[in-house]
Amino acid sequence: MIRQVEENLKTCKIYSIAILIVCLISLILNYKDMTTEDFFGFILFFGYLESVLISGWINFKNQIKEYNAYLDKIEKHSLK
Structure with missing residues (x-):
């Protein structure tokens, strides 16, 4: 799940930069x-x-x- 979120963040940044370039050229x-x-x-x-x-x-x-905090909670719980 964390990889999917990171990929979505990268895609969102790429779209943002592309829209900025297209708008400025226009x-x-x-x-x-x-x-x-x-x-x-x-x-x-x-x-x-x-x-x-x-x-x-x-x-x-x-x-x-949030996902990292959730993983930390799971890790702490499993160590006990």
């Missing part, structure tokens, strides 16, 4: 044609995507901590 290519409303809409959409992915990172890290 912004650079379309900057001249954008109105102020388009630009701020783009920034809000980009911020929403990144906030979702960052919350995913935090969730996965918390899952890893």
Whole structure:
């Protein structure tokens, strides 16, 4: 289970970086044609995507901590 969570965390980071790159390229290519409303809409959409992915990172890290604490409890119980 811990490997799956770590793999999901890596995948989430890769997606986040890919979205960042795609959004920045799109912004650079379309900057001249954008109105102020388009630009701020783009920034809000980009911020929403990144906030979702960052919350995913935090969730996965918390899952890893909880699982490690669970394994520690099992190990302490088995030593007694």
